[in-house]
Amino acid sequence: MGRDLTKSAHEGRHHEESIVVSNDNLIDRGWSKGTVAFPDLRKGSIGLCFANLIAHVGMGYADDFGPTFRSPDNAFASASGQLSYYQLMDRRGELTIVTDLDDLQQHVEAWNKPGDDDNPIGPGIVIGMEGADPVLSPNNLDLWWDKGLRIISLVHYGIGRYAHGTGSSGGLLDRGRELLRAMQAKGFILDTTHLAERAFWEALEVFDGPVIASHNNCRALVPGDRQFTDEQIKALADRDAVIGVALDNWMLNRELKEGKKDKGGASLEDVADHIDHICDVSGGSRVAAIGTDLDGGFGAEQSPREIDTIADLQKLASVLEDRGYDDGEIEDVFYRNWLRKLESAWKD
Known part of the structure; x- marks a missing residue:
């Protein structure tokens, strides 16, 4: 997080290696060696990918697995800010946010046309959310849908606001069942990644959407x-x-x-x-x-x-x-x- 994705992955690594904190550069201090940036997606002819928003509420999460916040409001604000970055990049032509069938078909058609090396088309992205903590309640789904969110996983590591996830034992929380029913009614795609095994089976029982x-x-x-x-x-x-x-x-x-x-x-x-x-x-x-x-x-x-x-x-x-x-x-x-x-x- 916080990387300038308009610069290549190698440029990003060089920048992080030049930032010294307590005698170590960021890479030596455990930062990952970035692999994803818009120029690298274009170089690899990767025309479509998922971009996940992530912000946890501290309910059994380890801080190592993404930004952790003390309240759902904080998580909502963080995830909204991440989405705002993609929206800005969309307006600048670095990428195309894909939200429906028309968007998808238009992007695939544009991507498959002969390229202009001086003005290459940006990759398409479908916005997802890894762990549903930033969704304040099922009634909040309309707002997220209007923002462009299309895929939601209920939880990441530990126990989230809606379900048990990786490293924990348990199923859906009551509000998770309510959220799944609202997701299905709105047309969201459920991402089953990171669901604890019991939560996985319960989610498939409750949710009949994609x-x-x-x-x-x-x-x-x-x-x-x-x-x-x-x-x-x-x-x-x-x-x-x-x-x-x-x-x-x-x-x-x-x-x-x-x-x-x-x-x-x-x-x-x-x-x-x-x-x-x-x-x-x-x-x-x-x-x-x-x-x-x-x-x-x-x-x-x-x-x-x-x-x-x-x-x-x-x-x-x-x-x-x-x-x-x-x-x-x-x-x-x-x-x-x-x-x-x-x-x-x-x-x-």
Whole structure:
């Protein structure tokens, strides 16, 4: 947070390495080596991504997992400020905020036109919220919808205002059920990422609208409650959901510990293993997709060894091709599944 995303990831790292606090630069003090910036998205031909707003209320959260506030009002103000940044970038032409089917179709058409190297089109972004703490109440959803929010996950780490999340045991809170019903009525997409297992199953019972998992991997390959069981993957496949694979090394390789900064600890082959598993469990290439979670609290220092910036995602295509994926299946994983899901969610 606080980075100038109009500058390349390398420019951002250079700036952070030049800021010295108590004899250490910011990178040495634990800041991630940023991978995501608008120039890098363009360089990598990444035309559409999710941009998550995040602000926690201190109810069992660890401060390491994003900004934590003492009241929902503070979280609301912080998330609103983050959204204001994207709106400013939209007005300046750095990106395009996509909120409905017309926006999506127009952006895809513009992105696929021959480019102007002197005036490249910016990536499209769909605004999400990682942990619903900034939503003051179900009655507040209209305001967030009008601001452009389209995807909501109920919780991040610990216990949120609406549900139990990663690292905690429990289900939905009463207000979480009320929020889900209001989300469905308004047309929001539910992101099941970070829900505690009981909360996951309860959410699928309550919510009958469109469902995704923006960044989640497979427990069969890497143990832990942050990952999905095969039963959860099957349940999401039955709901025509899409699961984006995360690129955090400890979620890819069972030998690594959470938060471990080990650039050599995982590779794109590990990413492909999780894609393979989702395809095997779900019965095809319709569910697996790219999620990354870059730069969601980590960067190049904690990503597969082939990833220096977000532009290097294109290297995954050859890894999948070597495993026997055909062009159509690679396109499913790279973009078609996400496009199909957004189109179906917004068709009405």
